[in-house]
Amino acid sequence: MTIWRFDAIGTRWEIEGELSSDDRAAVAAEIERFDREWSRFRSDSDVTRLAAHGGRLMSPDAGPMLSLYRELSTATAGAVDPLVGAGLEALGYDAAYSLRAGEPVAAPSDWTSLVSWSDRDAEVSAPALLDVGALGKGRLVDLVFALLAHVPGGLVVDAAGDLRVRGSAVRIGLEHPFDxxxxxGIVSLQDAALCASAINRRAWGDGLHHVLDAxxxxxxQTWAATWAIGADAMRADAVATALFFDGGPELxxxxxxxxxxxxxxxxIERSADCRAELFVARP
Structure with missing residues (x-):
């Protein structure tokens, strides 16, 4: 298989498969569409507009993502919340990457009173900063994967740690968060998705990183890294986030x-059915 490497949404992508030039153009257009709607790092995005004025965002991702966020929020007793964006900005992880931390800012205790959605749109009743980082990259991996369903043979869509595989099994190392x-450990992944999250990624300052308790x-502070394996990348990504909190294993x-x-x-801990071969002893 050929490998196509490129940068998008602030991360490195690798797609393995027999893609045509039209396939690559379609992938680029879909990533741009998603980023233009959901990125809080773009001044021209719909999310940035909602943060300034409130209002409506038209997107086919609204229903799938926000419905899953509601399940995430319930399972983690509110620790995972799509209005965590203001908290990330307060600690310096803002659109300008200032990395200058101020006082922590908690998300609203009931985000669903401010955010409503249907299958194809979301509405914010007052200015508020949406951040879909708990599952958004997984959602985008699934979208790209579906876009390439017609590609013959095997396929790997890898967005820097969030990936989905079709065809022959691929052996994937679980990167140590401190080295x-x-x-x-190693996972043999076939016709499935694997998503990872770690506090050493997108980290700055003393104890500052992107995984906040909303x-x-x-x-x-308790968990350093998580890995989740599922049928699709969006749910695996969501679980990788939920595992930093109580309720994650149950979800x-x-x-x-x-x-x-x-x-x-x-x-290290693992689920009873986890296929990973681990090199670190469990307690």
Whole structure:
């Protein structure tokens, strides 16, 4: 298979498969469409407009993503919330990447009172900053994967740690969160998706990183990295986020998602059905 590498949505992509020039153009257009609607880092995005004025965002992703966020929020007792964007900005992870931390900002306790949605749109009743980082990249991987369903043979869509595979099994290392030259285990992935999250990614300052508890606006401290394996990337991505909080393992079990997670002091846990071969001893 040929490999197409490119940068988009602030990350590195690799797509393995026999893609035509038309396929590549279609992928680029779909990524641009999603980014223009949902990126809080673009001054011309719909999300940026809603943050300034409130109002409506027309998107086929609104229903699937926000409905899943409601399940995430319920399972984690409000720790995962699509209005966490203001908290990320307060700590310096803003559109300008200022990385200058101020006081933590908690998300609204009931985000569904401010945000409503249907299958194809979302509405914010007052200015508020949406951040779909808990599952948005997984959603986009699924969209690109579906767009390439006609491509013959095997297919791998990899967006820097969130990936989906069709065809022959692919062996994937689970990167150690404190030493990227090492792996904590290996997964053989076939016709499935794997998504990962870690506090060493998008980290700045002392103890500052992108995984916040929406209830407090403070970065999580107990868990260092998570990995989730599911039938689709959006749910796997959502579980990878939920695993940083109480309720995450139970949600993964309900959705049939396998998982591994590591604490900040190096201990590791896994679901009973997880296929990963681990190199780190469990407690």
């Amino acid at each position: 990227p030259t090492k792996a904590v 209830r407090t606006g403070v970065p999580v 993964a079990d309900d959705w049939g998602v396998e998982w591994v997670r590591m604490t900040t002091d190096g201990r």
